[in-house]
Amino acid sequence: MINEDLRLADLNVQHANSVVMQFLRSAVVIPLYNLACGYDVQATEPAYDELLGTLYLDSKGNIPFSALDRQILDALGAQAANILNNARLMQRERERQRLEQELSIARQIRQALVPQGLQDYPHFAITGIHRPCHEVGGDYFDVFSLPDGRTAILIADVAGKGLGAALLTAMLQGSLSGMTLGVEPVKVFEHLNRFLCDRAIVGRHATMFFGLIDPNGMFEFVRAGHPSPLLFRRGAVSELYTGGSFLIGLIEQASFTASQIRLEPDDTLLLFTDGVIEAEDKDRNLFGLERLKEAFVHHSESSLDALQSGIFGAVEKFLGGAQQSDDITLLAVRYRKQADRIGTLLNIQLEATETL
Amino acid sequence: MTISTEPMEADITRVFLDGRLDIEGAAAIDLKMNVLAGSAKFLLIDLQKVSFIGSMGLRSIVIPAQNLRRRGEKVALFGPVLMVEEVLKASNIDQVIPIFHELDAAVAALR
Numbered sequence: 312m313i314n315e316d317l318r319l320a321d322l323n324v325q326h327a328n329s330v331v332m333q334f335l336r337s338a339v340v341i342p343l344y345n346l347a348c349g350y351d352v353q354a355t356e357p358a359y360d361e362l363l364g365t366l367y368l369d370s371k372g373n374i375p376f377s378a379l380d381r382q383i384l385d386a387l388g389a390q391a392a393n394i395l396n397n398a399r400l401m402q403r404e405r406e407r408q409r410l411e412q413e414l415s416i417a418r419q420i421r422q423a424l425v426p427q428g429l430q431d432y433p434h435f436a437i438t439g440i441h442r443p444c445h446e447v448g449g450d451y452f453d454v455f456s457l458p459d460g461r462t463a464i465l466i467a468d469v470a471g472k473g474l475g476a477a478l479l480t481a482m483l484q485g486s487l488s489g490m491t492l493g494v495e496p497v498k499v500f501e502h503l504n505r506f507l508c509d510r511a512i513v514g515r516h517a518t519m520f521f522g523l524i525d526p527n528g529m530f531e532f533v534r535a536g537h538p539s540p541l542l543f544r545r546g547a548v549s550e551l552y553t554g555g556s557f558l559i560g561l562i563e564q565a566s567f568t569a570s571q572i573r574l575e576p577d578d579t580l581l582l583f584t585d586g587v588i589e590a591e592d593k594d595r596n597l598f599g600l601e602r603l604k605e606a607f608v609h610h611s612e613s614s615l616d617a618l619q620s621g622i623f624g625a626v627e628k629f630l631g632g633a634q635q636s637d638d639i640t641l642l643a644v645r646y647r648k649q650a651d652r653i654g655t656l657l658n659i660q661l662e663a664t665e666t667l
Numbered sequence: 668m669t670i671s672t673e674p675m676e677a678d679i680t681r682v683f684l685d686g687r688l689d690i691e692g693a694a695a696i697d698l699k700m701n702v703l704a705g706s707a708k709f710l711l712i713d714l715q716k717v718s719f720i721g722s723m724g725l726r727s728i729v730i731p732a733q734n735l736r737r738r739g740e741k742v743a744l745f746g747p748v749l750m751v752e753e754v755l756k757a758s759n760i761d762q763v764i765p766i767f768h769e770l771d772a773a774v775a776a777l778r
Contacts, residue, residue, distance in 0.1 A: 470722035472690070514726070516726065538757070555757045556758075556759055561729055562733070562760075562763055585722070
């Protein structure tokens with residue numbers, strides 16, 4: 312409503328309680344629009360698409376507001392709208408900066424939880440890379456030693472992306488680190504499954520692959536709906552397993568089993584999350600398992616770092632500039648001969664003796 | 668992702684899903700799927716036109732199905748394309764919700 316002289320206004324307005332009781336003669340209401348939202352260059356009128364508030368003025372004086380009064384109020388209204396809009400933009404910017412800072416902290420914590428600078432172990436070499444598609448992601452890998460001499464390797468993918476998924480990965484990592492205390496992996500998987508199913512409101516589940524490498528080459532593993540790692544052995548690539556397995560946190564009655572294989576010297580395992588094989592180009596074609604196998608074979612004789620870079624490069628080339636739609640994680644493990652390690656130790660001892 | 672339903676014989680509700688069951692697709696159907704899980708007796712989820720299923724998409728199917736099963740009702744999946752069926756089987760979903768490629772067989776299993 313914009314009205315200057317109430318005596319000329321609609322009867323409903325003239326007889327309104329607030330007008331009669333306060334003996335009002337003039338009233339002006341000027342809507343304050345956000346003109347900073349932009350003008351349509353083709354349009355003759357500005358795009359009044361956001362109401363920020365109103366400027367209201369009334370008077371009991373006998374003389375109604377003049378045209379000049381109205382011009383002054385219009386100018387004041389435009390000024391007020393600008394100030395309101397700037398204040399609101401400032402507030403939004405502060406909020407954005409605060410969220411960015413919190414995300415940055417979450418990313419730092421997440422990165423700190425992922426093993427940094429993976430070392431070579433006496434009986435195997437390992438390298439890993441994780442590239443989230445948002446600030447933080449739901450993929451996760453870990454490598455840690457157990458008191459019995461075996462080394463645990465884990466790769467997991469929490470459903471969804473972003474902060475929600477990242478929170479769950481931190482929880483998974485804490486739970487799984489309990490295996491250093493000697494808890495059986497299958498029991499940990501079952502416990503985690505029950506824990507998440509009991510808290511279905513969390514709305515997340517995960518795929519996981521957990522392996523234990525013994526220095527003698529025995530490789531025990533438990534899987535939970537995770538894509539099979541690829542095994543490169545004597546010039547050929549195969550999948551470590553076929554068939555399904557339950558995810559963690561989706562089906563209450565899920566059960567998990569441990570399997571094992573014996574690794575041979577120079578066997579290379581490639582662990583990955585579905586973000587690799589489901590990477591999509593601009594036409595929504597999937598990178599797929601076959602392309603991953605081809606890239607694996609192509610770089611299989613290279614060092615693990617080169618292998619990892621080669622496969623990552625193949626995925627990026629396939630994407631062809633398309634935006635990454637899921638977190639991508641790769642972990643490559645190459646088993647060594649135990650004898651090599653003994654031989655290396657003997658050589659070191661011999662060299663030391665000769666020096667003396 | 669779109670969702671629509673059609674009543675069939677013997678209290679069976681056929682749910683047609685159409686599109687990509689990724690994060691966005693799952694968000695688009697979750698509410699309707701949960702409402703159906705709370706009201707339907709037998710649910711036949713038609714996946715013939717689902718071209719992709721991601722991790723969150725699995726949840727959109729499994730959680731309502733489990734709610735129905737808790738009430739003693741039945742759910743079946745019908746006609747997934749190869750990619751979708753592979754994902755369902757890789758997650759052992761087929762062990763808790765049967766998958767059919769023949770409509771008659773699916774209906775018979777739900778009766």
